[in-house]
């Protein structure tokens with residue numbers, strides 16, 4: 001999503017639309033908002049925080065590389081979840097190269113906690129998970145688990161299924177040039193373990209959860225991958241992100257699903 005010089009015009013048109021139609025919010029994606037202080041309706045900004053921070057401005061720190069469709073869907077769910085607008089309300093969104101009107105709907109199941117969770121490393125891993133869902137590996141769908149944070153306890157509750165390909169290497173999720181390497185290892189059975197600084201400590205890790213002791217409930221139809229992710233997030237303070245072979249990306253915290261989204265269905 002690149003700035004292409006139309007931002008100012010599109011933003012002006014968006015405001016005209018808001019003044020003409022009964023729209024309840026403005027979503028700004030990847031544009032530095034300017035001259036919006038007079039806006040009476042809620043403004044959701046995805047991208048860099050501006051210096052202007054009136055009470056009706058909400059910031060969503062999502063990666064712009066998720067693309068307009070995904071971001072608008074997430075913004076829509078965010079606004080409904082936080083009662084900024086209601087389902088079916090109209091809102092306008094604007095990006096550096098497009099302008100649109102949408103009816104608010106919850107295509108993404110996300111709990112409040114999810115939107116509080118979007119700090120740096122988590123955001124990068126979520127983006128990677130969505131990329132994996134969309135791209136697969138060599139054209140084939142791929143499923144995996146990323147476990148982020150509380151690594152000491154995660155390691156305690158897991159073991160290697162195969163030799164750890166990341167042993168001895170300093171591969172960090174923040175280093176974009178190593179993204180492809182990380183994705184390559186998604187074909188391994190098991191989970192990735194990532195520390196709070198973004199370093200990938202291991203792949204191919206079996207999450208050893210005693211399901212009798214760790215009472216987690218997940219929706220029926222989900223198998224052992226999702227049970228393991230729910231279990232590790234309950235047993236430790238880690239967050240687990242799963243990509244299922246069907247493409248659904250889920251986030252687990254404290255044994256519960258706090259985010260569920262299938263980017264392939266957009």
Ligand SMILES: Nc1ncnc2c1ncn2[C@@H]1O[C@H](COP(=O)(O)OP(=O)(O)OP(=O)(O)O)[C@@H](O)[C@H]1O
Pocket residue numbers: 143144145188189190191205206207208209221222223224225226227228243244245246
């Ligand atoms: N405890 C575990 N720790 C790490 N990985 C696991 C664990 N259990 C299962 N997996 C991984 O999940 C894979 C798929 O298992 P299963 O089909 O039962 O899960 P699922 O939840 O139905 O996932 P999907 O929706 O992707 O099919 C396994 O091949 C394995 O790689």
